[in-house]
Amino acid sequence: MHRYRFLLSRQWVILTLVAIALIPTMIKLGFWQQHRYQERTARNDLVSAALHAEPVPVERLTSPGHTVTRTEKYRTVTATGTFDTARQVVVRRRTSSDGEVGFHVLTPLVLTDGMVLLVNRGWIPANGAQTAFPKIPAPPAGRTTVTGRLKADETTAASGIKNVEGLPDRQIMLINSAEEAHRLGARVLGGYVEQTAPAAKGGSPEQISDPGSEDAPLNYAYMIQWWLFAAAVPVGWWFLVRREIRDREETAAERKPEESEPATV
Numbered sequence: 124m125h126r127y128r129f130l131l132s133r134q135w136v137i138l139t140l141v142a143i144a145l146i147p148t149m150i151k152l153g154f155w156q157q158h159r160y161q162e163r164t165a166r167n168d169l170v171s172a173a174l175h176a177e178p179v180p181v182e183r184l185t186s187p188g189h190t191v192t193r194t195e196k197y198r199t200v201t202a203t204g205t206f207d208t209a210r211q212v213v214v215r216r217r218t219s220s221d222g223e224v225g226f227h228v229l230t231p232l233v234l235t236d237g238m239v240l241l242v243n244r245g246w247i248p249a250n251g252a253q254t255a256f257p258k259i260p261a262p263p264a265g266r267t268t269v270t271g272r273l274k275a276d277e278t279t280a281a282s283g284i285k286n287v288e289g290l291p292d293r294q295i296m297l298i299n300s301a302e303e304a305h306r307l308g309a310r311v312l313g314g315y316v317e318q319t320a321p322a323a324k325g326g327s328p329e330q331i332s333d334p335g336s337e338d339a340p341l342n343y344a345y346m347i348q349w350w351l352f353a354a355a356v357p358v359g360w361w362f363l364v365r366r367e368i369r370d371r372e373e374t375a376a377e378r379k380p381e382e383s384e385p386a387t388v
Contacts (some may be wrong), residue, residue, distance in 0.1 A: 153349035155257030189313030
């Protein structure tokens with residue numbers, strides 16, 4: 124066992140403790156990436172199922188005060204009514220597909236029964252100071268049938284967007300049906316709709332693109348990577364130990380001939 128006495132040295136004790144600590148840490152990180160992979164896969168499956176489901180009237184999925192659930196989010200819905208452009212607002216600090224900062228146009232759609240559906244008609248550029256109310260392309264006049272993706276009310280906790288007070292007139296930070304119901308003095312359906320039809324034409328707001336898939340396979344790759352690192356730590360530690368033993372034995376072998384040479388008179 125004298126060959127391994129060097130493992131009791133300060134340097135090797137520290138190295139061994141670090142290796143022991145790294146193994147469970149890397150295993151835990153692998154399980155965390157596995158959890159992220161499962162979360163993202165489940166989210167992608169839900170979004171795909173919602174986007175490919177048959178369109179339904181919006182009243183089947185939401186009502187005033189309703190909280191849109193994960194399974195309802197991104198469902199394609201239809202609604203028929205009249206756009207109330209006099210009371211539309213713009214949502215600040217929203218980006219286009221090219222990353223340009225501008226506004227989303229939020230227009231109330233008054234349904235045939237008098238209830239209101241919030242419709243995000245898409246993105247428009249600021250075209251000047253952010254404090255000025257932008258010129259907004261008009262929606263179809265009269266009775267209109269709208270198709271779009273159902274979304275949940277926006278919150279600061281979910282979006283990270285702070286709901287700033289004291290904004291310029293007819294500008295908001297978050298799309299929230301409860302706040303809009305108070306502003307409009309109307310029965311507003313919970314959540315809102317991202318319009319996908321009628322299709323945008325020249326001068327119309329840029330329609331919001333489909334939600335992309337999250338890169339779940341990347342998390343799977345990271346999971347495998349962390350677990351391989353965990354397996355490599357003891358292998359690497361043993362390799363260093365064997366190299367240290369070999370170096371010590373070679374050094375000892377070089378010294379022996381010198382020590383056995385007879386002294387000259």
